[in-house]
Amino acid sequence: MKSGSAIFLDTSIQIARILHSPETKARIRSRLNQFSLSVTSEVVKQEYKRRVCAEAVYLLNQINARGSLQAVQYHLVNELPVQLGRKRTICLDMLTAFFGKDREPELSERAKRYLRTLLRHGMAQFESSVGHVIRESGCACARHTIQERVAYRRYDLGPTKCSQTGTACGIAHFLTGKREQLEMVRDFLANVPMTRKSTEIQNSEHFIEMVLADQESAQKYDPCTKVGDLIIAMESVGIPVFFTLNGKESQHLCRALVQELIVRPINPDRDDTVCSASAEEWPQF
């Protein structure tokens, strides 16, 4: 273990720790064991809630409407576009393998119980799974606790956009204190060829210009949903290592903020790609 070392966990890692394959979970666990402190942030929590919990509610509704897991699987395959289907985080196929003796309606019941447990305790689990949660950004969406209105049916996940939270959103104020780091990112991105910039990185450049000119405009832009990676990068400032499953945006942001980047490939057979802050060249993601 690196003495006194800390690692920042991106949303993709936090999701993978709960819902990816056992091999991926083991890989992540062994990486985290090398550090004395794992850290994440409120905007990561907000993204986690927006992706995992919203999907849990969706699946609960589908099971309620269709009555069996098989019908839900059929619906998901046929109705969801392939790309959206691949982005899904919760997988219900495994229930049969785990509870082989069970038949319907028991399997559906188990699935519903799992989804409900995820909704009721998932956010607390998120918090306790790390050593520290950075709350500097004052993300109002993350602070809204999930409320169960009708068991297995209706859940209030809270606002999903900064602009929906009124004065409770602290992102604009948070960014005021990160002016220097925003300028560092802006200057770095100015030298990155356009072909290597994703849409989100281009949006981030535009957003930085806008915020540096008028900091109050940040909230109206809904930065957590449109340039979430940039906000998370700002939250991670001061943590020497950034751990993610998606290096596409982080490769630029970590480079600009002089952080070490560790990218966990989705394939559990492959090793992590470690990009040292002092290295001349980084692989492209």
Next chain:
Amino acid sequence: MSFETGPSPTGGVAFPKGTSGAFRFLADAQESNLGKYRVPYDQTSAFTVTERPEKSRQFDSTASPLRTPMNHGAFRRAARGARQAAAGMLAACSTRDLISLSNHGFCLNDRLAQLWELRAEREGDWCDLINLVQGSLARIEFERLNGHQCKVVKTIVDDYIASSWVESENVRFCLDLLTKSGFDPFGPISSTVDLDAAE
């Protein structure tokens, strides 16, 4: 006071000796009217258990604890078995008797399955908890469990699954305990092979 069996159609109602015919007629009429109601006793005065209404038997009810004496007994037996199996796991682990550890582990799974069958009699949080614990233990290699993990299993079985009441906070605590000790409570809703594994 002595009693005799009255000549009512039900044949099982006891009347005080010397009861007049008019009273008997009235008693018979009342007895027949009782058929419209669900009474907690039958004419032989033996205590019978009425079925709980179908609505409260649904799994998502927040029903009160055990009500049926027969199921109560079955629950106690299964819970006792689960506690013994969990204690056996811990004892076997401490002596590194891996075969015994595994045997007790499978026995615990069987007991948990019996308890799961009785879930209609339990509160929703208990059902959520046993679902999580079953999921955590369903596909593990018991031989690989360490002493701390066995202790965690024993704690959860003794203090929560075998207890008479489980609350939401208890589920959260157990979930935390399972995760931190290396179990994978959300394994059943996780992917087996990550989608892009063939990349």
